[in-house]
Amino acid sequence: MAKKRILLIDDEKSLTSLLKLNLEETGNYEVRVENWPEDSIKAAREFKPDLILLDIIMPRMPGGNVAAAIDSDPELKGTPIVFLTAAVRKQYVEDHEGIICDHPCLAKPATVEEVVAMIEQHARK
Amino acid sequence: MKPGIIKVLLVEDNPGDARLLRAFLEEIPNRELELRLAPRLQDALTTLDEAEFDIVITDLSLPDSNGLDGFKKLHAAAPKCPFIVLSGIDDESLALGAVREGAQDYLVKSRLDPHLLDRSIRYAIERNRAEDKLITSEAFYHSLVEHLPQNIFRKDLDERFTFANQRFCQLLGRPLEEIIGRTDFDFYPPSLASKYQQDDQYVISTGRPFEVTEENIAPNGEKMYVHVVKTPIRNAKGQVLGTQCIFWDITERKRFEEQLQLKNAQLATNAEALRRSHEELKAAQLQLIQAEKMESIGTLAAGVAHEVKNPLAILQMGVNYLGKKVGSTDENITMVLQEMRDAIQRADTITRGLLDFAASKKLNVTPHQLNSLIADTLKMVRHELSKKEINLVTEYADALPKVAVDRTQIQQVFVNLFVNAAHAMTGGGTLTVRTAARQMASTTLSEGSRSAERMWVGDTAVVAEVEDTGQGIPEENLARIFDPFFTTKPTGVGTGLGLPVSKKIIELHGGTIEIKNKPGGGGVRVTLLLKPAKETN
Numbered sequence: 001m002a003k004k005r006i007l008l009i010d011d012e013k014s015l016t017s018l019l020k021l022n023l024e025e026t027g028n029y030e031v032r033v034e035n036w037p038e039d040s041i042k043a044a045r046e047f048k049p050d051l052i053l054l055d056i057i058m059p060r061m062p063g064g065n066v067a068a069a070i071d072s073d074p075e076l077k078g079t080p081i082v083f084l085t086a087a088v089r090k091q092y093v094e095d096h097e098g099i100i101c102d103h104p105c106l107a108k109p110a111t112v113e114e115v116v117a118m119i120e121q122h123a124r125k
Numbered sequence: 126m127k128p129g130i131i132k133v134l135l136v137e138d139n140p141g142d143a144r145l146l147r148a149f150l151e152e153i154p155n156r157e158l159e160l161r162l163a164p165r166l167q168d169a170l171t172t173l174d175e176a177e178f179d180i181v182i183t184d185l186s187l188p189d190s191n192g193l194d195g196f197k198k199l200h201a202a203a204p205k206c207p208f209i210v211l212s213g214i215d216d217e218s219l220a221l222g223a224v225r226e227g228a229q230d231y232l233v234k235s236r237l238d239p240h241l242l243d244r245s246i247r248y249a250i251e252r253n254r255a256e257d258k259l260i261t262s263e264a265f266y267h268s269l270v271e272h273l274p275q276n277i278f279r280k281d282l283d284e285r286f287t288f289a290n291q292r293f294c295q296l297l298g299r300p301l302e303e304i305i306g307r308t309d310f311d312f313y314p315p316s317l318a319s320k321y322q323q324d325d326q327y328v329i330s331t332g333r334p335f336e337v338t339e340e341n342i343a344p345n346g347e348k349m350y351v352h353v354v355k356t357p358i359r360n361a362k363g364q365v366l367g368t369q370c371i372f373w374d375i376t377e378r379k380r381f382e383e384q385l386q387l388k389n390a391q392l393a394t395n396a397e398a399l400r401r402s403h404e405e406l407k408a409a410q411l412q413l414i415q416a417e418k419m420e421s422i423g424t425l426a427a428g429v430a431h432e433v434k435n436p437l438a439i440l441q442m443g444v445n446y447l448g449k450k451v452g453s454t455d456e457n458i459t460m461v462l463q464e465m466r467d468a469i470q471r472a473d474t475i476t477r478g479l480l481d482f483a484a485s486k487k488l489n490v491t492p493h494q495l496n497s498l499i500a501d502t503l504k505m506v507r508h509e510l511s512k513k514e515i516n517l518v519t520e521y522a523d524a525l526p527k528v529a530v531d532r533t534q535i536q537q538v539f540v541n542l543f544v545n546a547a548h549a550m551t552g553g554g555t556l557t558v559r560t561a562a563r564q565m566a567s568t569t570l571s572e573g574s575r576s577a578e579r580m581w582v583g584d585t586a587v588v589a590e591v592e593d594t595g596q597g598i599p600e601e602n603l604a605r606i607f608d609p610f611f612t613t614k615p616t617g618v619g620t621g622l623g624l625p626v627s628k629k630i631i632e633l634h635g636g637t638i639e640i641k642n643k644p645g646g647g648g649v650r651v652t653l654l655l656k657p658a659k660e661t662n
Contacts, residue, residue, distance in 0.1 A: 012438075015439045086431050108435065109473055
């Protein structure tokens with residue numbers, strides 16, 4: 001079974017490298033990290049991910065804008081996006097049944113198990 | 126007697142008598158006299174018209190006048206001048222008549238001598254002067270009493286009027302002669318009359334003045350306020366002979382006083398209103414300052430929480446990774462990793478609490494049955510309660526109006542309160558939850574809330590009470606329980622944010638939260654007041 005391709009877009013380098021380590025440790029995922037939000041589209045086109053984990057509060061280009069750009073890109077349209085953010089509270093996410101701005105959302109800090117569960121639920125098969 | 130020349134007018138038609146008198150007058154020692162002679166009444170009247178005299182000495186039988194008529198005419202021509210009448214031995218009775226008509230003295234011609242004449246003149250002038258003074262003084266007092274704007278009267282010991290001034294006569298509407306000899310009962314209603322006589326009797330029996338302000342009803346029915354002063358009348362020996370009274374209308378003054386009092390009272394009311402609005406303003410200001418403070422704390426808390434979350438996420442990932450890589454061979458490493466996970470969990474709980482505290486003020490308010498909302502919330506803590514062996518008693522009021530609340534937020538409040546109660550009853554106990562509808566007895570004013578929503582006196586509030594049977598809250602802590610981060614719970618159990626968050630949520634709903642030790646001790650009672658949902662038909 002081919003590994004799922006996960007694109008991790010977050011300006012927080014320590015977080016992305018650790019999350020990448022953890023996800024790859026499971027043996028089920030191939031993870032690419034992009035710490036520059038403005039390069040997100042380029043990275044996504046190259047990497048063709050099965051799922052994008054997207055931070056919301058990032059300098060220069062907020063996650064919402066990145067999501068909108070992906071949604072409106074003919075080539076990338078339909079790529080599953082999961083927000084992973086400290087900007088929302090867990091309670092808020094639960095109240096909205098995990099969907100924020102048309103995309104599933106996971107509040108930081110999340111355990112690896114929670115991230116994996118989210119990926120398994122939403123990634124392209 | 127005033128020094129200088131005495132001017133004498135001698136009215137005498139008999140030249141012999143005139144000469145004799147002149148001779149007598151010149152014989153008087155130490156006295157300078159200026160004598161004018163008028164042989165007839167007409168001459169005398171003309172002379173009196175031209176000049177003033179210190180004394181007039183006149184015969185009563187003159188060629189152009191005989192008897193008292195002539196004297197009267199002369200006296201009328203010089204009313205202030207003293208007169209001495211000369212008479213013959215046979216007409217003394219006529220001379221006495223002249224004295225009754227105002228002459229000072231009479232002298233019988235045949236018995237005259239210089240010494241007698243001198244004395245008569247001197248006395249006549251002096252007596253005249255004294256009489257004049259007396260008349261002037263009497264006129265003065267009479268005028269004073271009659272023209273004063275005050276009512277004045279006197280009574281004898283038998284309460285009969287002996288005097289009344291014009292003013293009092295006017296008031297009674299009777300002439301003086303209809304007042305003298307009568308009593309108060311002839312003019313006033315019996316109750317007033319006997320009151321007045323009582324006052325008189327006080328003055329008579331004590332000999333002391335009596336003073337009062339009272340209502341008086343004049344015979345014409347006019348009501349007025351009067352100030353009355355009654356004093357005893359005494360004779361030379363000091364015996365009381367009767368009473369005298371002066372009283373005057375003070376209705377106007379009384380009315381002014383009443384107006385003044387009214388104005389004063391109004392002023393006091395205004396001042397009170399001013400003071401109250403000032404206090405309200407002060408309270409509002411305090412509230413605003415507090416709200417401002419809470420808001421900046423909220424903003425700060427949100428910022429901190431957000432900034433802490435990313436590092437926490439990194440730590441979480443790191444611990445995760447290490448946990449998998451190291452495996453569970455080394456007990457110490459396993460323990461260290463677990464401690465780190467717990468620490469991360471704690472930090473996460475606090476940051477979440479901070480975010481709750483700083484949470485957006487937008488409420489998703491819909492009408493809810495408070496009873497069922499509480500029952501649902503109790504299910505969420507059921508496990509916690511049974512674990513601590515806590516009995517649950519619910520006393521739900523029937524037919525409670527629905528409350529307008531954000532269900533999730535209010536549930537969060539109740540969870541906080543139930544958990545607090547559970548924490549307070551470590552050795553088991555009873556949690557009592559009660560609901561009721563209640564009329565507000567005062568208007569709520571909650572500091573720290575910027576919401577203009579209030580419950581006013583007379584509004585119906587929906588009340589929820591949460592009681593525990595724990596140890597209660599020490600007095601010194603009661604004032605601080607709503608302060609962020611104030612907690613008495615062990616580290617890791619409480620964040621110090623549960624109550625501040627709850628308070629904020631309740632106040633956003635326009636409600637109030639009050640936490641007190643139960644009267645008599647033995648636990649805490651939390652009282653929530655919530656607004657009923659507006660009836661929508």
